[in-house]
Amino acid sequence: MTTLTxxxxxxxxxxxxxxxxxxxxxxxxxxxxxxxxxxxxxLILSDILSAxxxxxxxxxxxxxxxxxxxxxxxxILNFQEVINAAEKLNxxxxxxxxxxxxxxxxLYPAYKNWYETIHPQLVVYTQV
Numbered sequence: 001m002t003t004l005t006x007x008x009x010x011x012x013x014x015x016x017x018x019x020x021x022x023x024x025x026x027x028x029x030x031x032x033x034x035x036x037x038x039x040x041x042x043l044i045l046s047d048i049l050s051a052x053x054x055x056x057x058x059x060x061x062x063x064x065x066x067x068x069x070x071x072x073x074x075x076i077l078n079f080q081e082v083i084n085a086a087e088k089l090n091x092x093x094x095x096x097x098x099x100x101x102x103x104x105x106x107l108y109p110a111y112k113n114w115y116e117t118i119h120p121q122l123v124v125y126t127q128v
């Protein structure tokens with residue numbers, strides 16, 4: 001198991017918390033498609049996409065930290081599948097039905113699948 005410095009542990013903790021927050025945000029967005037009282041869906045989806053940029057940046061640091069852990073390395077690389085799904089939103093963000101379908105059938109499942117792989121691999125490094 002990779003030994004982390006206090007600073008690295010803090011980074012991994014913040015990263016895993018962001019992963020949880022993005023997952024919860026996706027749950028809100030998906031629920032907003034059916035519950036019109038949830039009016040912040042588009043704003044939250046934009047926040048999710050902004051979070052992806054931050055995740056990409058931190059992924060570079062995590063790649064260096066976990067240079068000796070191929071499972072984590074592979075999981076980090078697999079984030080590209082989420083980015084590929086997110087890119088399908090280009091040009092359809094204002095088209096509600098197409099966006100809804102893309103989020104529900106492609107983007108959120110891609111994120112959820114990746115999240116369920118990487119989160120358990122990293123959270124063990126943040127537990128005392």
